Every structure is written in structure tokens, then in C-alpha cells.
Amino acid sequence: MSSQHNPEETLPSEQAAARGTVAQADDPFADPGLPAHKPRIQDIDERAAKRSERVVAFLFVLSMLATVAFIASFVAFPVDKSVFIWPIGHISILHVSLGVTLGLALFCIGAGAVHWARTLMSDVETADDRHPIEAAPEVKAKVLEDFAQGAAESGFGRRKLIRNTMFGALALVPLSGVVLLRDLGPLPEKKLRTTLWAKGKQLINMNTHQPLRPEDVAVGSLTFAMPEGLSEHDEDFQKEIAKAALMIVRIQPNEIKDPRELDWSHQGIVAFSKICTHVGCPISLYEQQTHHVLCPCHQSTFDLSDGARVIFGPAGHALPQLRIGVNAEGNLEALGDFEEPVGPAFWERG
Amino acid sequence: MSTTTATEKTKRQAPAGERVADWADGRLGIYSLAKANMRKIFPDHWSFMLGEICLYSFIILILTGVYLTLFFHPSMNEVEYHGSYVPLQGVLMSEAYASTLDISFDVRGGLLIRQIHHWAALIFVAAMLVHMMRVFFTGAFRKPREVNWVFGFLLLVLGMFTGFTGYSLPDDLLSGTGVRFMQGAVLSMPVVGTYLSMFLFGGEFPGGDFVARFYSIHILLLPGIMLGLVVAHLILVFYHKHTQFAGPGKTNTNVVGMPLLPVYMAKAGGFFFLVFGLITIVAAIASINPIWALGPYRPDQVSTGAQPDWYMGFSEGLIRVMPGWEINFAGHTLVLGVFVPLMIFPLVLVAIAVYPFIESWVTGDKREHHLLDRPRNAPTRTAFGVAWLTWYFVLLVGGGNDLWATHFHLSINAITWFVRIAFFVGPVIAFIITKRICLGLQRRDAEKVLHGRESGVIKRLPHGEFVEVHAPLDQADLHKLTAHEQYAPAEIGPEVDENGVRRKVKRSEKLRAKLSKGYYGEGNQIPKPTAEEYKEITSGHGHH
């Protein structure tokens, strides 16, 4: 880069002091050189030095005692006994005593060593010279020459066929490693578009594990449901509930502003996906006057009386609604799966 | 026979330590190594301890981490809990979570080690950030240390991800929420998002694989890379020798301080124990990540006020304040509301990482720099650093917008808008203010050099005026305040060459000249006093 060329005059004038050369005698800012060493009290007074020695030894002994106390605590205190310590509160006595004793044992070693270094070891400052990091020109020339010789002997530059095929082989061989990663997981296909909900599946109350009936859904409360047939003991429960989790509220039908929402409800009972469309936290807070639900993760707020559209926060689209009805036994049931993918948006969502 | 007695005799003479050293020298060449390093000089300054805190907390993390692997089961198999924490008995949970409960309640000392591990992680990343700021504001990243700057930066980034994978391991409600957040962010990537998510989680979220996968990343892959980088970082520190501030006897070609053996070894070694001891005591009395409080992870459950570890907070801020833009077209969705924050996240980090290269391009300075700058003497750099920190902390505030709202009774909406505006405006204001302050401090230094320091003694002049007596600085202080270098702004140079032909001035050249003027032009640095000015003033001084 030609622009990297820097005319020498833009660089600061090489300062005498910074360069280590002797300053002119009349420079008032010249480096006066390292100041004379000021002795510490311990350097002059042997009694002070003795005191320091005793402090250091005391710290080391304290450390030994703390280790003994650590072992004693380990043996003496039961693992499940807790005590009240102000202001921490209730806390495991074993945990606190192990921590404090181990902490002290370590800290005292450190404090002893630092005190020793500061008061008793020589504190005379000395200077080491620095040497340039860059090699001398002769060294550089020799290296380049060696390299040129090595390269020439390999025939690397001359035998292009070898060079190119070698590059080819080296470029291809990591592909095997990439291919091996293929089985890390399945392809997405339609997996993110479907949930366990299907026509005729009853809504099961998450708390009671009983099918929900319209009369169970009170005005003003948020009810959570999962699809019939799913059990917490199922192997893929976590994966299924991550998509199927449902929240149900009852709203006066005349308060529902969105005609489709009203159409998909049952007597004002509406069911929406519980999974936030932002990045997938479950929604948990309901404001009954406004029918707003709030995601506690990043405060996206959805209006359940208006198609669950986003009224605040970083979510990008409304919560999907599940179409529900009542079956012959009078239980709430789904009339199909969600019509659009639940949870965070993705490229293929469309 | 006589030869054996001879060797026996030397054996008896040499002390045991020396014989061991001889043995090792014959195989490892330790004497030559020690000759170069045993009395190596290390300068002393409180800010040089920051790097040590990073190193020691890293060592503590490895020690406690290895202990945790002895008890932790990185498995997502569902088990019913029967351990001694009563409130969760009978609850279904992953083995990972159950074994973390066991570490906390049934293994004696397990809770302590877990808490030390977590506290050390928080301190590790914090110390790296502060250490990096020390290097930044003193210009310690300049040639020949740019590569080490990059190593350090990589350590910071890897440390953040090691921490994230670590606190995800227990599979508790809080950390699972964080993993879900990450998965949502991955999904937002155009074209590849869903594939990456499937590959990362072995299928749909959360699946049964991610704890085991995060585990090998957390305990092997990332710490392995980091260990390599830490060693390389330290080798380079040794090789370049430590930087130092200018001062009497301290020049660009020497390093002044105390020898490795014994002073530095005792201080640094002792400091390891101090850090370890303090972290242990904090872990004993300040609870961190009580994973039992909220229960195991369930994708349909959540707690309010969920917060990641602090070092992930700025990404949290990005995602919270970004408007939820989504663009649908041709059957596809561009999830800008999540993808934009995901892209700005690395950008924030890279902004500070590339700075040294920008500065060296602007100055065009190819010399080695071993003397540190006082931040005020590099106003533009300092202002940039403060602007970056402002950016970072604005986002950190955004990450806790709900906490700010509840603690200070503000509306979340107001905080969100504050963060959105401050994201753009804050750094600019910080830049301007910082630069002003630096220039003011430079002016004050110049003043001090020329007129001495305020002595606090008030004198009444014959005509009744009161003045403060200024005491002249001694030579050490004069030197310290004038030892910094000042660049002149780069010029583009003649646009017409010697034959009268117009030469094409590259756009990069123009940009560089402009930047250089912004750095070193008039008004962007205060010319330091010259010896002539000083002499003129001091010679007149006697008349007072």
C-alpha cells in the first residue's frame, strides 16, 4: 500500500530520552536517570525486619491452622445442616466453614508471600536492556537464502503439476470431516411446521391432567393445556411441549375484535400458542382487564382480544391461534393443528 | 575403582538440588533457559496485575472444573429425583440437573467448588475486559504487540462462549431459557438457520443431545484452545518484555523493575493465592446460580427477571431493544428483529479488536513502542475507547431493562427508547466529552511544566493582590510530563509529480490524511512545552 508510506517528518522527532541517548546538558526536560534507592525501615533497622519476619511466619502458620480447620469441618459437619448467619440468611454450615477455612488458608499464603516480598526482599530497581524484535539484516538475508535453497531443492516452484495436485488433495481431504458432521442432526423438512395438535385432540389441563371443559375456564385467568396423549414421562415430552404448549383464556365474545379469532373460539374461549414468537420463551403473565399477555424474557406484549397481535416489544408477529370446539363429552378439543408454525420465525416460515 | 570414588566424591560435594538441576540440564537445557530468565526484570504498576487476575482465575477454573467433571453427568436422560433436596423430590429432570443437585447437596464441598467455578468465571471474563481496557488506553497494543492483542481478544471472546456453554450444562430453568434464546437466534439466520439448529441440537429443540455436546465444547474444545492461547500470550509477554510508563531512567530501550527471582515470583505467586483465597471466601458467603431455586428446564415454563451471566448482557440488550422487524417475501421470512442483533453482536466486539490496526495505519509508525501512553496524551484513542465502553454499557443497560424498570419505577418503553437513541448518540457524546477532557488535562500538564505546581501557599503581593505560589517541578516530573511523543498530521503530498504530471491520489490516501488531521491536527492535541519556552519563562520567574 503506497498510502502506508509515511514521510518521516510526520513521525515525532526522535526524542533523546526515549531513545536512550545521553541528553544535551541544557535540556531542562532531560531524563535524570534512575533515582537513588531509598532504603525501607527494614533495610536499616534489624528489629523492624524481625517484625516483618514474624508477620510473614504468622500468616503462614494461620494458613496451616485454616487447613486443619478445613479438614475438621469436612469431618465434623453433616452435609445437610443449615444455620442462620446474619446477613446472609440460612446457609449450609458445611459449605460456609469449608469455604471460609479454605479461603483463609489460601489467602494467608498469598498475604505472607507478598508481605515478605515487599518488606524483606531487595527492592532495588534495576534496568534490563531491550533488544529489537526484528532480526538483524544479515540474519534475515541468511534465512531468505536458506528458504530459497530449500524451496529450490523441493522443486515446488518448478514442478507445477505436483504443486497443483497437492493443493487439490489437501483442499479435498477436509471434506470427509465435513461430511462426517452430517449426522449431527436430521434435516429440518417440515418439523417446525407441525405440532402434536390435530383434529379431535382434547385439551388437557397442565395442572390437573384432566380434559378441560368450557366451564373450567374462568374469566380473568390464564389456563395452560397440552394435547391429549402426551405424558411427562414420554421420551420426547420436552420437544413436543416446546411446540404444543397452549394457553387458554376466556374473553367476552363482544370484546374480541378480530373476526377470525372469534370464529376460532368457543363461546369466547380462545387458545393461543404459549411460545413467544420472538425467540421462544414461554409466555406467563396475563393482564385480565386488557387481555394482554407478556413474555417475561424480553417483554413482548400480545393482545389476546385482537388476534394476539404484538403491541409492544421485539416479537415480530402474532401468536398462532388454535381453533377449538367442544366434543360429544363436552370437553374442549382442537379442530386441527396450528395453521402456521409456532415459536420464533425462521427463513422457510414464509 | 578410582573413577567411582571420584564421582562419589563430587556427588557428596554437590547439594541435592544442584544434582537434580544437573540431571535436568543434561536433558532439557534448563541452565541456558534460566540464565536468560531467572533474573528477568519486571516493572511494577498496579494495572499490570489485571492480566494476572485473568491468568489465575483461568487456572482456578481448570482446577475446579476438573473436580466438577468427577461428579457431573452430562446426560439428558430423564430421571426422577430422590436426592436430599426435599422440595424437588419426585420431580422428573435430566441427569445433568440431578447430578448438579447432587454436587450441591450430597457431595461434601461440592457446592463450594461449584460456586468457586462460577464466581471465577465471572471474574475471569470481567478481568479480561478490564485488562484489555488497560492495554487499550495505554497504547500497549502498538508494535510489536499487535499479535498479542489479537490473542487476548480471542481469549475474551472464547471466555464468553465457554462461560455460556458452562452455565447451560446444569439444564436448570434459567440456563435452559438462555439456550432457547440462542436457538431462536440461530433460527433467524437466513437460509441456514433451521439446518444449523437441527444439527446443533440433534433435531428439534431441546432434544436430548445438547448437554453432552456443550459439555465436550465446554470442558475440552474451548479450554484447550484457550490454554494454547494463554501460553502463547505469556510467551509473547516474556519475549517482548513488559511495557512501562515513562519516568526517570525508564526509556524505550530498557525495562526497569525488579527481578523475577525472587521479588516478582513471590509477588505474583502470592497474588495467585490472594485471588484464589478471595474467590473462595466470596463463593462461601455469596450464593451464585442457585440452580435448585427454579427447578429443571421445561420449555413451557419460565421465571420472570431471567438474566444471563453479565458478560452476555450486552447481547441481551441488543435483542431487547431491536424492533421486531420481519420481512416476508416469496415464501421466505427475513427475521431482522433477531438477525440484526445477532450480527451486531460480533460487530461490537470486532470494533475494538481492529482499532490497533487502524491507528497504526493512520500514524504510519513502524517503530517499536515499549513506553506506555498516558491516556490523556492520546486523546482520540482515549475518546474512541470511552465511546466503545459507552456503547457496551448502553447495551448492558438494555439487557436489564425490566430490572431497571422495576427498581426505578420507569416504564420499559421509556428505557427501550432511551437505549435505542443512546446506542447511536451515546458513543458520539462520550467521544466528544472525553476528547475535551484529555485536551484539558494536556493543557494542565503543559501549565504545570511551565509554571510549576500549585503549592497551596498564598502570598500577598506588595500592592495587595493575593497569588498562589507555584513550586517548580523537579527534573523527574518535568521529564515525565514531557516524555510523550507527538505526531504531526500526515499530508497527502504534492498532487503533481516532478514532471508536472498530476498523480492520482487514492481515496485511501485522502481518508488517511483526514484521519491523521483528526488525530494530530491543530486543536486535536496540545503541543507540549518546548525547552525554549520553558527557559524563557523560568528565567523571568526570579522577578516575582
Ligand code: HEM
Ligand atoms: C475456561 C474457562 C471456563 C469458564 C468461563 C467456565 C464457566 C462455567 C460456568 C459459568 C459453569 C456453570 C456453573 C454453575 O453455576 O453450575 C460451568 C460449569 C461446569 N464447568 Fe466450567 N468453565 C471453564 C472451564 C472449565 C473446565 C476447564 C472444565 C473441566 C475440565 C469445566 C468443567 C465444568 C463442569 C463439569 C461444569 C458443570 C457442573 C456444574 O454446573 O455444576 N469448566 N463452567
Ligand code: FES
Ligand atoms: S422470547 Fe418473548 S420477548 Fe423475547
